[in-house]
Amino acid sequence: MKMKRNKKLQSFILCMVLMVAMALATTGCNDKPSSNAVTTEGTITAPQEDNAQHEEVQQSDAKHSNVLGEGNTVFPFSVVDKDGSETTFEIHTDKETVGEALLEVGLIAGDNSEYGLYVKTVNGITVDYDTDGMYWAFYVNGEYAMSGVDTTPITEGESYSFRVEKA
Secondary structure, three states: OHHHHHHHHHHHHHHHHHHHHHHHHHHOOOOOOOOOEEOOOOEEEOOOOOHHHHHHHHHOOOOOEEEEEOOOEEEEEEEEOOOOOEEEEEEEEOOOEHHHHHHHOOOEEEEEEOOEEEEEEEOOEEOOHHHHOEEEEEEEOOEEOOOOOOOOEOOOOOOEEEEEEEO
């Protein structure tokens, strides 16, 4: 009788361990969208990142490089927020333009306009010109870009960045 009770207890414990293991395995699955979504208003949104990954990116300092994307073309990209904090990335892509590559890895989002992509969010940070008079400025090799991010071709040896600026 005691042996039957021990077997039942062992079976119960084993079932509980298996249920916990299955629950942990399924919560590890990621349900991210696989591509950028364009809304009916023309807003382009990047794939959503999970909170842990987003917090890790925000907590990195300027000397720490985050590697994002897959592809044969590699370029450096940095983000300078309104506090002056800089986050650097190494972008890997097979896309043709900087904008396509940054949208692909989820670093930028914005609205389509007659002038191209108006970037409002970079690395999860949104600035609104209408509210606070700030905007994201696009730079190539430390110089203010002469073209929009969505039309700037990726060129070997060049670096790209977005910086929050006040009008």
